[in-house]
Amino acid sequence: MKKAIGIDLGGTSILGGLIDEDGMIIKRAETESRTAKGRKEVLKRISEIINALMEDGVIGITIGSPGFIDTKEGRVLKVGGNIKDWAGTPIKEELQKEFNDLPIFVENDANIAALCEHWKGAARDYDSFLMLTLGSGVGGAIYIENHGLLYGHSYQGAELGHLILYPNGRQCTCGQKGCVEQYVSGKAIEKMYEELTSISKSGKEIFNNIHVDEIAKGLIREFSRNLGIYLTSLKNAFDPEGIVIGGGVINSRNIWWDDMIDSYKEHVNDSEGMDIVPAHYLNDAGMIGAGKLVFDRLV
Ligand SMILES: [Zn+2]
Structure with a gap:
């Protein structure tokens, strides 16, 4: 079965889920986002969460992020939400350096929550x-x-x-x-x-x-x-x-x-x-919606 990694970057925590095509969370990982430390630290923490969830069958990754997001380029525009130094961050480009063999999508955090609620909520x-x-x-x-x-x-x-x-x-x-x-x-x-x-x-x-x-x-x-x-x-x-x-x-x-x-x-x-x-989904909405976006784009 195909799987996706869905990441929900919030002001307090980074939530990650390994999601299957039915929208079930097979595995979870979580860490503090440490947003006060800025871009580098937050990106490092996101890639740690991705690594913790990575396994055979994963076809893509979506990062849900606060701020105005250029979804085509996968980068944050000039408003970065409540994360220090986040405006302008080329999220996709940075993460693609480490995970170069998988498609990576970046989406606004409320948008992925909406995808989840529309899918199953x-x-x-x-x-x-x-x-x-x-x-x-x-x-x-x-x-x-x-x-x-x-x-x-x-x-x-x-x-x-x-x-x-x-x-x-x-x-x-x-x-x-x-x-x-x-x-x-x-x-x-x-x-x-x-x-x-x-x-x-x-x-x-x-x-x-x-x-x-x-x-x-x-x-x-x-x-x-x-x-x-x-x-x-x-x-x-x-x-x-x-x-x-x-x-x-x-x-x-x-x-x-x-x-x-x-x-x-x-x-x-x-x-x-x-x-x-x-x-319906509260804290899990971001992860599930992020997974849904991977399936929508790739399957
Ligand atoms: Zn405002």
Whole structure:
């Protein structure tokens, strides 16, 4: 049976999976991404994970990466997400030096999550859908049947985390001000909490503390309301069959999901006709979707 290696590079961890043609994960490998150490270290860690998963039958490798990705060249464009020194990294070219006998593909991390959800997860019955990943940042993917993923004219489309929610608002890593990512990502919640309390806590701790911490409660309420407004804009722009929401923040959805839906219904002109659903695969989506991309291109 043919196999693929799927790598999901995140702000905290690098997850790797050996994937079969049914989308099963045969073998896993994981390491910290050490994004603060920059490009060289991150690339070294990716190749360690690939080596740990390599075996007979592997036909190709896909790296899912944050940032704006030129999928044709396999390189990061001028926005590299939350990884230091990542903008401009020629990922494919660098890895091809070591793994020169296998095809290597590079894809935006939200796009591979979308491929997974469409293949086997929450979006499998949708002809058109948007994928949002709420993690360290906010990733976006747009999928349309008979067309596939939407890349835009210069591989800078579907960057749904960089729609502006508050004009002249908080500074974003992309250079703009007021991007959605600065309000509804895990990192944004951590940053805002620290500004208000001078205490540094993980997003997970902040979400878990809403019953005992008024500041956390206020922030999460704002987060849910902002998400509802954001979904309203997305509905009006794309009118997809569904919006699938994944990423690490989704693990705490019992705390904020209902408020988000209330906010959406309150703001949107017509709340009928578009599903809003949580992702099915959570942490495994990137690896499985990365494997799927190998099979789509090569089989
Ligand atoms: Zn931005």
